[in-house]
Amino acid sequence: MVTIYDIAAKANVSAMTVSRVINNTGRISEKTRAKVKRVMEELNYVPNQMARSLVLQRTNLLFLLITDITNPFYTTLARGAEDAAKKHGFRLLFGNSDENLDKENEYLDTILKTRVDGVLIAPTGDASLPHLETLRRHAVPFVLLDREVPGMESDIVLGDGKEGARQLVKHLTEMGHRRIALINGSLTASTARQRLEGFREAMKLNDLAYSDDYVLETSFGPRSDLSEIEAWLDRMTPAPTAIIAGNNVLAVEVMRTLHGRGLRVPDDLSIVCFDELASYAEIDPFLTVISQQAYQFGYLGMQMLIERIQEGEAAGPWKKIVLPSELLVRRSVKNVG
Amino acid sequence: MVTIYDIAAKANVSAMTVSRVINNTGRISEKTRAKVKRVMEELNYVPNQMARSLVLQRTNLLFLLITDITNPFYTTLARGAEDAAKKHGFRLLFGNSDENLDKENEYLDTILKTRVDGVLIAPTGDASLPHLETLRRHAVPFVLLDREVPGMESDIVLGDGKEGARQLVKHLTEMGHRRIALINGSLTASTARQRLEGFREAMKLNDLAYSDDYVLETSFGPRSDLSEIEAWLDRMTPAPTAIIAGNNVLAVEVMRTLHGRGLRVPDDLSIVCFDELASYAEIDPFLTVISQQAYQFGYLGMQMLIERIQEGEAAGPWKKIVLPSELLVRRSVKNVG
């Protein structure tokens, strides 16, 4: 491996001078600078980031941990995070916890060992608290994405799930629906709680009957087995005329189940959800959704993280960004008025 | 930061003993081992990966560079790569070149500086050759994904685009189509060349007229501006009855354009393509496609890479995996027979 000493020897200067040329620090005569640069090119020199990190005590590495890489919400978010990181000259390490606390824990280990400069994390849920405490204890700056974790203060980017749920219920009632069901992620995730709360409030506000039977708490992630959803659909009597899905994945799961039963959307049942589906939806958007600014979740979160890193940890109070969402009315709701 | 010296001091042993406990090397008495471990926990010790990498001359880091993170083909591939890397205890760094040679180059810089142990790369095209040569020159093991690069021998995972194109043309002719058009990625990508070649051959085989007007060469990536596609559609007279899209993104772009013109698929025009769309397609698969095993591209590629790394560079001849694809007939082709 070519080192600064090889360069130094060949250019008849000290290693320190080479280092200065590389980093543009100190004062170097144009002549030696040119000579050093020429030798570097000749030898195909590439600085060793590991060695730099060791002495500088920073890696220039950031970590993005999301919970579902197959979910377009998160890949779009990742894209935003990548762009922001790149803009500031940081490199991005990447992990996917699969809504699984153990996997999250494994990635935490990597994060700590790698001495990344900061972490952008969508926690699996409230149980992520110890993980976040570990980060805090090791003085690793982090920004939470999408989900709050009770007991942990930090910079955070959130959506307004409560308001979103209200809007969905309102829209459904305006379309004449009165028996509305909710399929939700685990209530250990703050987003699920928010959406449930907004749902309940709006149901009450509209004088609609609320029954626990009409709410299913499951996982936000994809599943191989639809039986839980099947059982839920069977359990609801009388059947709902509309279902609100806590996220895009759940909407797809429900539609798969309905499709298996030969039921059509929206003719037999209306469906709405949080978050957009993939780009396919652009062709001819079908699902009525609460659309969140996924790219901004990543971009702004990354920006906050980098600010926090650069200004030092004690850069002021925690910041909280709440991104508004938008109801996009499409064709998955039948007017039953 | 807690170091092995802190542990050593508190446990009344030398740093070397601590190192041995951490790495399970050498012989250590059970008693001291237990003591050291206890102190490590007390102090929340986490090994410094940078320091280890520096002395061990390996980082335990792998890099995956894809060309389009918004394309489900690549995210699924990424998922496969992640799983395989994790299984072997490697961490994964991640980048997205956006089908852009300059971005690819920037990531190459990161790759070199970071001293990753290996690279899994979907090159943007033939122009990536210098990048690959750089990797080779610096003795960084890599595996190519999806696209060949003339002039560079290496381990590689490919699909059979020629056969795929043949199957698509065959299917279309069986459905009565005779004016078939092709929208393709840049011919600087081997996949685009293969698909074009298969297309031409199959057209000839079926005695169908082949005209350059009916083939558009553009980018495999998403675009903001549909005018190129608009112009192409206008140019084709008589209009084709079916379009083959070189990948899923292009299929979506064409469908967006048609939708803008008030044309319906397949009533007014049939469409088929390479690669699945996102999970949304599962609900009610619409597009007839050549489905590739995206997950396997990543999983097997990563496996090859890790083998190459572990067995040393001179572990034998380059390996080439060609993954079969499958024609999935759905509802985007009209029978005009």
Place this chain on the structure above:
DNA sequence: CTGTTAGCGCGTTCAT
């Protein structure tokens, strides 16, 4: 403007 010294945290080598 340039060089020397020291040390970042760890593992290899050779002692003991």
Place this chain on the structure above:
DNA sequence: ATGAACGCGCTAACAG
């Protein structure tokens, strides 16, 4: 079974 010395490649601090 354990420790001391050294070096991985680089840069901060101080000399000159």
